[in-house]
Amino acid sequence: xxxxxxxxxxxxxxxxxxxxxxxxxxAFVGVVSTRCGELxxxxxxxxGNFEPKKRTERIVVNPATGKRMLVPPKMTLGFKVSNVxxxxxxx
Amino acid sequence: xxSKLTFVELVDLVAQSANTSKxxxxxxxxxxxxxxxxxxIDGEEVTVKGxxxxxxxxxxxxxxxxxxVTFTPDKALAETLNQPFAQFETITLDDEVTDxxxxxxxxxxxxxxxxESLVVDEPDTESDEPVEEAPVEEPPVxxxxxxxxxxxxxxxxPIVQAPQEEPAPAPSVEAPAPVAVDSSATxxxxxxxxxxxxxxxxxxxxxxxxxxxxxxxxxxxSPSETTALQxxxxxxxxxxxxxxxxxxxxxxxxxxxxxxxxxMAAKHYGKPDFWVYIYEENKAKITDPNNVPIGTVxxxxxxxxxxxxxxxxxxxxxARKRSFEVLSxx
Numbered sequence: 001x002x003x004x005x006x007x008x009x010x011x012x013x014x015x016x017x018x019x020x021x022x023x024x025x026x027a028f029v030g031v032v033s034t035r036c037g038e039l040x041x042x043x044x045x046x047x048g049n050f051e052p053k054k055r056t057e058r059i060v061v062n063p064a065t066g067k068r069m070l071v072p073p074k075m076t077l078g079f080k081v082s083n084v085x086x087x088x089x090x091x
Numbered sequence: 092x093x094s095k096l097t098f099v100e101l102v103d104l105v106a107q108s109a110n111t112s113k114x115x116x117x118x119x120x121x122x123x124x125x126x127x128x129x130x131x132i133d134g135e136e137v138t139v140k141g142x143x144x145x146x147x148x149x150x151x152x153x154x155x156x157x158x159x160v161t162f163t164p165d166k167a168l169a170e171t172l173n174q175p176f177a178q179f180e181t182i183t184l185d186d187e188v189t190d191x192x193x194x195x196x197x198x199x200x201x202x203x204x205x206x207e208s209l210v211v212d213e214p215d216t217e218s219d220e221p222v223e224e225a226p227v228e229e230p231p232v233x234x235x236x237x238x239x240x241x242x243x244x245x246x247x248x249p250i251v252q253a254p255q256e257e258p259a260p261a262p263s264v265e266a267p268a269p270v271a272v273d274s275s276a277t278x279x280x281x282x283x284x285x286x287x288x289x290x291x292x293x294x295x296x297x298x299x300x301x302x303x304x305x306x307x308x309x310x311x312x313s314p315s316e317t318t319a320l321q322x323x324x325x326x327x328x329x330x331x332x333x334x335x336x337x338x339x340x341x342x343x344x345x346x347x348x349x350x351x352x353x354x355m356a357a358k359h360y361g362k363p364d365f366w367v368y369i370y371e372e373n374k375a376k377i378t379d380p381n382n383v384p385i386g387t388v389x390x391x392x393x394x395x396x397x398x399x400x401x402x403x404x405x406x407x408x409x410a411r412k413r414s415f416e417v418l419s420x421x
Contacts, residue, residue, distance in 0.1 A: 001135050001138070002138050003128045003138055003140035004349070006126060006130075006137065006138075006139065007128055010119070010123060010299065012257075013122050013126070013385065014116075014118060014122055021119070023109050024109050024115070024116065025115075025139070025140070025141070026118045026141065027108035027109035028119075028120065028123070028142075029139075029141035030108055031104045032168070033141075033168050033171050033172070035096055037171060037172055037174070040093065040094050041095045042095075042096045042101060043095055043096060043098065044098055044101070044124055045098055045128070046128075047124040047128060048160070049095075052172060054314075057179075059184070059193070065186070068183075069182065069183050069184060070181065070182045070184055072179030073176050073179070074173055074176055075172045076169065076173070077162075077164040077168065077169065077172055079145070079160065085128055085131070085160070086160075088128070088132055089131065089132060089160070090158060091132075
């Protein structure tokens, strides 16, 4: 399901036009991006948690050349699925 | 910082940001989650623009498959998150650099922490920072001196904000509360217990009464009465059946944007609590009662089949109990 279809379905279910739904979606994405930037976890019951993670820097070896490389630290956004949804997926 | 944002707070923030009411934002978020979950359950992949891509990967291990949800953040979102570390790049180390040299670099900041003292203000969040900075400062690449100040700026800015936000409101609010609560708490607990006791007593007695009514029905209630009951519900439903009620007529209704299970129950039975019986009747078509697809045609069972009576409190309570059981399964 791509973004357009998702917006279509949401606007149909909510009875609002697509501009409204897009506005809400942008607001949601904005909140996730600012709060996760502050290292806050966002919990959505029945769905899962958005957890920002910090990966420390590490040294990797390029197997082809044998050169070692220093990979810098990085912030990533992880998603941990809730047990409720996991249970539903199992069925 | 490092706190968990609950759903209620998220609803608030989204409502503020989109300039709408909390109700709208809550409905939107619930619907969004329901749609994405449903698509994942159906085995689809979902891309939410600006957020990322959700997919389900089924792993086989020891004869059983465990579903695993993989989430790839949107490129723009990933870049925004990685802002503090954006200026670093992967560096190829020269052959001369040995493990011992790197080890020595790792150890260094612990010997001279005074330089970092401005960072150490809040040790719990940033304590691992010096260790990370160190190797980048000194590796054999020339541009090293440029980076530490930038890094320090990026790191120190959130720290400066943090202490200002937190300390003020907490102590003054906390102090008076426990004293006031203490005296009233015991009394409240007593009243609470009494109310719960009375309620459970009433529930038990009403259940017994209902059992007796159901038991007596076959002999006591004449067939003409049941058909009259049926006629009542059909007259109320106003959808399909102007036909005479002598034969059992199948009443149906269609789920739409404004017509959910609960509203259907309110329309046909007089109380929304009876939705659970419509669900029971149409179990085969409904996977999740919280999210029934629009356009699904529901068969509305006659009120007599499940002993539905909106004026009888026992019947309503029973319906509530069953709907609770159904919802706890989903």
